[in-house]
Amino acid sequence: MNSAELLVKCLENEGVKYIFGLPGEENAWLLMALEQSTIRFILCRHEQGAAFMANLYGRLTGNPGVCLSTLGPGATNLITGIADANMDRVPLVAIIAQADSHRLHKEGHQNIDLVSLFKHITKRSCTIFHPDSIPEITRKAFKTAREEKPGACLIELPCDIASMHAESRLKPLRAENPGRPLPDRDLIKKAATHIMASNNPIIIAGNGVIREEAYRELRIFAEKTGIGVTSTFMAKGAVSKCSEQNLFTIGLEAEDYECMAIKEADLVIAAGYDFVEYSPKKWNPDGNDSHKKIIHIDYLPAETDECYMPNIEVTGDISEAFRILTSIISNSETHFDLSFQHETRKKIIKDLESHKSINQKGLISPQKIILEISKAMSDKDILISDVGAHKLWIARYFHTENPRTCFIPNGFCPMGFALPGAVGAKIACPDKKIIAVCGDGGFLMNMQEMETASRIGANIVVMVWEDGEFGLIKWKQDNLFGHHTDLHFNNPDFADLARAFGWYGKRITDSAAISEELYKAFNCGKPALISIPVDYRENMKLSEHLRDISKTN
Structure with a gap:
């Protein structure tokens, strides 16, 4: 050989x-x-x-x-x-x-x-x-x-x-992976003492909880203690969207309801939390001067940051750490006041449902599109977001029952991720519905993989939100400068483009048709593309709404 x-x-x-x-x-x-x-x-x-x-x-x-x-x-x-x-x-x-x-x-x-x-x-x-x-x-x-x-x-x-000759004696090495080190029990007991002494603790769940398969133990801990959990973009599904402890997703640049709940807390349990997603300065700006205690639970020690100086670092198997914490705290008397978290969850749910009964024609709001996608997907199907303005709407409005059912790249954040990512997802999970949600800017960066999907029979659905601009940059420039530079570009007819690649293609301008067209797309027996003109006037409305949330709290 x-x-x-x-x-x-x-x-x-x-x-x-x-x-x-x-x-x-x-x-x-x-x-x-x-x-x-x-x-x-x-x-x-x-x-x-x-x-x-x-x-x-x-x-x-x-x-x-x-x-x-x-x-x-x-x-x-x-x-x-x-x-x-x-x-x-x-x-x-x-x-x-x-x-x-x-x-x-x-x-x-x-x-x-x-x-x-x-x-x-x-x-x-x-x-x-x-x-x-x-x-x-x-x-x-x-x-x-x-x-x-x-x-x-x-x-x-x-x-x-x-091309060089390899001796027949050369063989692959045994493919074994090391086990997870157990966390220090004494440190966990100290962490439990801090938690039980707190008045309003909260949990930030990061990507590490999903990677390390620790979400089951996290769910049990949250249910037994009543402590609310807010997840980063890449930790969606760490807690069920139906759980009373789910405070949904943190990570928007501006302060949202979840951020207010963290600011109200006197202790933060940061589990599998990673700075690449969301800087601690966003939720703990006072750093060393803060009266908020932090308990770090992760496989590795905490990254050094002036706004993230944990009082206790529990390193090792995250699942085991939560198992022991649950055992200690659920059998002890606690005096938590979690009323602010309960009100926060009610406010978020009310916000999520505000577009539920509205039908729209022409331009369709991000909220309405996401509500229709949610109705078309089962709890085990997979949504993959590209990077752009739609990513922030998905993070805020699309919530999941299970982990690894919503993928939002939030460390390096490259545009053009979702279409090829969806092909990889379909190969990994051929029996699940896979939808890639893209902006028109990001979609065209890797549209050549439409041919790959068609050739190998990866029957994914791609939804393109059309606005003819780099909408996220426009949104940020408008917030920062009050106006934006020239960010306009022209698009092809996406439905015709889809058909040229052998895909099913459809453009929707009536929100009432989204559900039916998604059903057709998922069941057409080939890859499918749906394009929708999106009403990104909602971006600045959301910015105003977030400012109001910050002022009110």
Whole structure:
């Protein structure tokens, strides 16, 4: 066997079932080896799309998604998708081809130092220089990608090494992943003492609660104690939307009801909380001078920040920490006053339902669109948001029963994420409805993957919110300066575009038709696109509403 074949055996050993990527001259040996393997190679139309597909596959399965490129421009096209995986804490392994190893030290055609380039956006980047190192390099890449906090790893395979003979004695290393360290019981008891002594505690649930499968124990803790939970964008579903303890989602730039509830609290339990999503300065601006106590519960110690100085840090298995806390506190007498949280939940629900009975024609409000999407989806189906103004509306108005059913990239926040991400999600979960919600700006950044979806039979639904502008930037400029720069662009006829790719396509201008068209789209037997002209006049109305919330409280 050659080195490429050995690498593929190692990938099979790691449980890899799909690789998303593009071909090139320098990765030809690897592609030939994949042809003889159990791994399915998903041919994509752009490397960024391939990285986003692998990214969503990794988010859903918990196993590293794998993407593949050739050298030079093929590899650099992966950058945005890899950076997103790394910052959003997604396990991903990228395999890139490279020029022959004997010319890497000098200038040459398409030859740049890719390992150095990727070093700052991965957890580990490494070149294979000899077949003997392939089992170790592969095992380390997958182990590192999975370890907390998960992220991206890069393996570079020069063309001449790929074709080199590999000894038959070389075999994949045993694919075992370490267990989770148990948290310190004495620290948990101290944390419990602080919680029981507080008057108005609250929980901020972050992405780590979902990654570490700790949401079940969090739900039990919240139910037994009555303490409210607000989730970050990437922790949606940590608590059921129907739970009386669910205070919905925190993360908007302006102060919302949830932020007011945190400000009222005298103690914050931050579980799996990650600064990349929402800075602690937003909810604890006084930092060291704050009278608010913070209990940090996470797999790793807290990041240092002047606005996040925990009184107690409980590190290790988050599930176990909540199990012990529940046992202690639920069997003890507490005197919490959670009335402000109860009123907060009532206000949020009233706000969520304000557009429920309104029918609209022409421009349709974000709230109404999201309400119709929610009605069309089961509790186990999956919504994937792109980045743009719609992302903030989804964060505020789309709520879930289960984790991993709403994906909002909120660390690196790249536009163009949702369409290819939806393809990766459909491959990971073929029996679920998958909808990607995009702005017209972000959708056109990776629309080439419509062909991929059609070719491989990934029957996703894409909904494009049309406004003919970069709406989020307009919203922010209007808030900051009172006006905006020229952000207008022209769009194609999206329904015609969909049909050109062999998709079902429909444009909707009546909110009463959304439900029926979503049903048709999900059941048409092929990928589908629905475009809707969105009424983004609601953006500034929301800004005013948020200012009123801040003033009132």
